[in-house]
Amino acid sequence: MKERMINMKDVNLKKTLLVIAAKINGKRINMKAVNLKKTLLIITATVTLASHAVAQTSVRIGGLATLDGPFVVLGQEAFRAMELAFEEANYMAGGKKIEWIKESSDGRPDIALAKARKLIEQDKVDVLIGPMSGGEGLSIKEYAKSVPAKTFVNGFSAAQETTLVSPSPNFFRFSPDGAQWQAGLGSYVYDAKGYRNVAVVSGDYSFGYTQVLGFMTEFCAKGGKVREKIWAPNGTKDFSSAIARIPDKVDAVYVMLGGADAVNFLTQYDQSGAKAPLIGGSNLLDQTVLSGKGPFRNRLVGIPSAHMVADGIEDAKYQNYVAKYKKRFPDALSAPSAPFFGYYIATKAVIEAMGQVAGDLGGDQAKFRSALAKVKLDTPAGSVSLDENRQSIANNYVTEVAQRADGVLYNKVVKVVPAVNQTLNQPRDAFVARGVPSRDNPSCP
Amino acid sequence: MKLLLLATLNGVTLAALYFIAASGFTIIFGMMRVVNMAHGSLYLVGAYLGHDVASSSGNWFLALAGGAIGAALIGALTHALFLDRYQGQDLRQALVTIGLSIIAADLMLARYGGLSYQFDVPSFLYGSTPMPIIGGYPTFRLALIGFAFAVYAVLWLVVQRTRFGIMIRAGVDDRVMLSALGVNVPLVSTLVFALGACLVGLAGVIGGSALSIAPGEDGRYLLSSLVVVIVGGMGSLGGAAIGALLIGLAEQIGLAYFPTYSIIVSFVIMVAVLAVRPYGLLGRPA
Numbered sequence: 001m002k003e004r005m006i007n008m009k010d011v012n013l014k015k016t017l018l019v020i021a022a023k024i025n026g027k028r029i030n031m032k033a034v035n036l037k038k039t040l041l042i043i044t045a046t047v048t049l050a051s052h053a054v055a056q057t058s059v060r061i062g063g064l065a066t067l068d069g070p071f072v073v074l075g076q077e078a079f080r081a082m083e084l085a086f087e088e089a090n091y092m093a094g095g096k097k098i099e100w101i102k103e104s105s106d107g108r109p110d111i112a113l114a115k116a117r118k119l120i121e122q123d124k125v126d127v128l129i130g131p132m133s134g135g136e137g138l139s140i141k142e143y144a145k146s147v148p149a150k151t152f153v154n155g156f157s158a159a160q161e162t163t164l165v166s167p168s169p170n171f172f173r174f175s176p177d178g179a180q181w182q183a184g185l186g187s188y189v190y191d192a193k194g195y196r197n198v199a200v201v202s203g204d205y206s207f208g209y210t211q212v213l214g215f216m217t218e219f220c221a222k223g224g225k226v227r228e229k230i231w232a233p234n235g236t237k238d239f240s241s242a243i244a245r246i247p248d249k250v251d252a253v254y255v256m257l258g259g260a261d262a263v264n265f266l267t268q269y270d271q272s273g274a275k276a277p278l279i280g281g282s283n284l285l286d287q288t289v290l291s292g293k294g295p296f297r298n299r300l301v302g303i304p305s306a307h308m309v310a311d312g313i314e315d316a317k318y319q320n321y322v323a324k325y326k327k328r329f330p331d332a333l334s335a336p337s338a339p340f341f342g343y344y345i346a347t348k349a350v351i352e353a354m355g356q357v358a359g360d361l362g363g364d365q366a367k368f369r370s371a372l373a374k375v376k377l378d379t380p381a382g383s384v385s386l387d388e389n390r391q392s393i394a395n396n397y398v399t400e401v402a403q404r405a406d407g408v409l410y411n412k413v414v415k416v417v418p419a420v421n422q423t424l425n426q427p428r429d430a431f432v433a434r435g436v437p438s439r440d441n442p443s444c445p
Numbered sequence: 446m447k448l449l450l451l452a453t454l455n456g457v458t459l460a461a462l463y464f465i466a467a468s469g470f471t472i473i474f475g476m477m478r479v480v481n482m483a484h485g486s487l488y489l490v491g492a493y494l495g496h497d498v499a500s501s502s503g504n505w506f507l508a509l510a511g512g513a514i515g516a517a518l519i520g521a522l523t524h525a526l527f528l529d530r531y532q533g534q535d536l537r538q539a540l541v542t543i544g545l546s547i548i549a550a551d552l553m554l555a556r557y558g559g560l561s562y563q564f565d566v567p568s569f570l571y572g573s574t575p576m577p578i579i580g581g582y583p584t585f586r587l588a589l590i591g592f593a594f595a596v597y598a599v600l601w602l603v604v605q606r607t608r609f610g611i612m613i614r615a616g617v618d619d620r621v622m623l624s625a626l627g628v629n630v631p632l633v634s635t636l637v638f639a640l641g642a643c644l645v646g647l648a649g650v651i652g653g654s655a656l657s658i659a660p661g662e663d664g665r666y667l668l669s670s671l672v673v674v675i676v677g678g679m680g681s682l683g684g685a686a687i688g689a690l691l692i693g694l695a696e697q698i699g700l701a702y703f704p705t706y707s708i709i710v711s712f713v714i715m716v717a718v719l720a721v722r723p724y725g726l727l728g729r730p731a
Binding site: 072230233237242244263267268272273288295 | 459581582
């Protein structure tokens, strides 16, 4: 009741503000404009105070994703995911009303940091969900250390160092990292496809290094050799020189590129007349590429890849999730994307933990955080829990591109690797000792 | 050896694309001293319009015509509505075109979204052509060289051998005198602007076929055209050809031999040329 009344007042105040603004514009009372501005300030202050009174019965959740820059489509998916998760909870968490504040980055770490600061320091959010990309995740994690009373839940960023090396006690990641996303792929192509020598073409940034490490860890352990690694700067359009550097005698080429870069590479690889089959990193074969138009499509069927979700999961729970997505967002993609999944389970985890502590965010959120660390999520792609660094342990799906009867391409699941942890189920000390992924680490020429 | 040959061929074919895109830019500057910062937007408009034509007609050559004509019309409108009134005021014209390019980028994002598009090129241009030593090379990229020569030849003929070309050259030298001789100079200006826009629209469809179309390409081709034209000399067609060749080769050979630093190579060349010849290789003072 109380909330409603204040909301009503808000509406009236807004009307008053509009009228005043209109009068200022109308120039008739230009002289009084200065006084009016003061009045406006006072009114604004009153409104702010009023909403703070409400804040005790509500929880503020900030959402940080990319509605600018190269990941626009992914950012839209992220906010759709949060919206769906909130709607399923009727915008209530642990008995408190959810206030949702969105901010957009453009995929660059400094912009993400500035927007995270704005959400925490000006909008006073209690929990921040985001960001989208690897470099952003690293800067948000460092920032999280300076505001220990707030809680950060990762959206979709997947750089390995974020949680493996000097983690922040208030930073949680329910989606696996880029290396975990490749679990199972290295041994699958070695055993089932019989590839022994491969070349790597990858985007030249931390997520690329992480994925290549994930692939090579298994592939090299089996005895496979990576003859050449070719790093292309992000946003490369012309891959012809990169393609020229692929050695002649390789069994396959592992490609870790996404979005427009992937489309450009696939087209030019096809045109170059190269024969070696391809292996896909997690982003090479997402829905934006599979539903793309162009002659490169002929090459896609049969390419193996791996990710934390796959549109070919036959499980009824997953199909139900896809159906929910399609019903709620009929104009969006043909199936929920991986970033949608990442933000969706992050939001679900926050709501779940809020419920367990009955909305108690007191004591610098200590109770809430210990509940969040113990959350066991039953997601559409299997169960998810956290390790001691608050990093996800989850299933991973090895897939192969296949064609449905109606011509639609999708990633058919060929192998499920259960409960992959961040050290790819190897001893933690040995795994960490091998160092963070880089252009030259790992290496097995 | 094979890598060097491939990288050189890649450089030459990329240079051909850069030349087609930059030729319109340099012609517009040569005639009107307008630094058209919306040049990249016209590239992207041409590419998207061409894609619309291709997806409704299924014919790549119609797409080529559609992209070129569409961009030419939009270019002519831009000039008649926004630029003609600021004749001679370089800075204002540059600012107006920057503003237009920002608006155009958002309008195109709203209309076409963030996904990347590609053209289905005719089958005789798709695939690879067998070649000695390197084995095979993408046919369409070889065709780029042909397109560049065609554009150069047509432009040369228009500028050197037609009455319209005489007016353009006269306008470059003395605009007032040309007007006094009874030539409708604003109309000639608009036509030249349309010609430049037509060329870059054409480049949009050709570039979209060789690589792909996506938001952000406008800035990329504006930058490449600027670098090419600054290196070659503003307003000179031959300069644009030489500049394109230098930049294309440097980018591709850099990408093949020292990929980490390839991004800066073209700018190093630009700095070096400006230090020695401030008006570019074939440029002359305005």
